[in-house]
Amino acid sequence: MATSPVLYFAPGTCARVSLTALEEIGEPFETRLLVFMKGDHRAPDFLAVNPSGKVPALVTDEGTITQNSAILWYLAARYPEAELLPRPSSPMEAAELIAQLSHFSADLHPLVTRIVMPVPIVSSPEAEMQLRENGAQGLTFHLRVIEQTLADRPWLLGERWSVLDSYLGWVWFRTTGAGFDGSEFSRIGEHYARLNERPAVKRCIAREAAAQAELVTRGLAPAHLKNV
Ligand SMILES: N[C@@H](CCC(=O)N[C@@H](CS)C(=O)NCC(=O)O)C(=O)O
Missing domain, CATH: 3.40.30.10 (Glutaredoxin)
Structure with missing residues (x-):
């Protein structure tokens, strides 16, 4: 069993x-x-x-x-x-989904770490501020693309929720909770509210x-x- x-x-x-x-x-x-x-x-x-x-x-x-x-x-x-994810019907569709998962784990997550807890990886308050700023700039760049994606759909992949939405929700929760200014990302804020209704x-x-x-x-x- x-x-x-x-x-x-x-x-x-x-x-x-x-x-x-x-x-x-x-x-x-x-x-x-x-x-x-x-x-x-x-x-x-x-x-x-x-x-x-x-x-x-x-x-x-x-x-x-x-x-x-x-x-x-x-x-x-x-x-x-x-x-949790659409079922891929070809190697190409699978690759696209893996790319999206990797975007969160490999591109966005390290930026979250820079914003949320730079202390273990830097040695001075100035370096900490720089790292936070660098993380915020990088995250802003990527969130602008996501904000645009959400212009015509409730969820990242369209009409249906997927675990990618929960990944975005975690990034948003963690960074805005650590002082990242998300005010330009109204659609992502609404997406987060929608997510928390599930x-x-x-x-x-x-x-x-x-x-x-x-x-x-x-x-x-x-x-x-x-x-x-
Ligand atoms: N690439 C890993 C990252 C996992 C990760 O960094 N987890 C953090 C918490 S968000 C952790 O366990 N940190 C403890 C440590 O690195 O010592 C994944 O996507 O699962």
């Missing part, structure tokens, strides 16, 4: 995208909360799951998958009825909020972090 998948996550991180996908699927799954402040992500137990020490990681009855884009691709193929997204945010509350109670996370 197949066992339920287990997602390693931490609230507010990019693991939210995979968590949303699991909520959208609606099949039973488990989560394991990693406490970054305690260094859980560098502990041998977790490094045995993901040697890169990063969330998300998904343990399935077929093996362990790391990297959001790989997890999303796997879940979309394994649970086609959840319609029952699966609500469940995902509630799950993260409960995890965050638990961490705050244990003194293992700052109390001011928001979940939406």
Whole structure:
């Protein structure tokens, strides 16, 4: 009998995208909360799951998958009825979808990191400001393209939601929550509001909020972090 998948996550991180996908699927799954402040992500137990020490990681009855884009691709193929992504009918269509996933994980995510937490990668307040500014400029460039895409459609791929929308939602939540000025991107703001109306997204945010509350109670996370 197949066992339920287990997602390693931490609230507010990019693991939210995979968590949303699991909520959208609606099949039973488990989560394991990693406490970054305690260094859980560098502990041998977790490094045995993901040697890169990063969330998300998904343990399935077929093996362990790391990297959001790989997890999303796997879940979309394994649970086609959840319609996480359109079903590619040719190598070209598959390549286009992989390019879109990679755009979020490889182009946008590093810019999010520059804006949200440049401290571990710089040595002075000036360098930190420069890195944030550089991240904001890069993100603005990419969000302008997305803002244009959303001119004639509610979701990134058209009339139907896909996990790409949740990836965009995480980028928006994380960066605007860290002070990025998103005022020129009204369509992306509306897209985010639309996204948060989805029952699966609500469940995902509630799950993260409960995890965050638990961490705050244990003194293992700052109390001011928001979940939406
Ligand atoms: N390319 C990876 C990035 C994963 C990643 O950077 N996760 C962050 C949280 S958003 C993390 O676990 N950081 C901990 C660390 O790097 O030490 C993916 O798309 O899954």
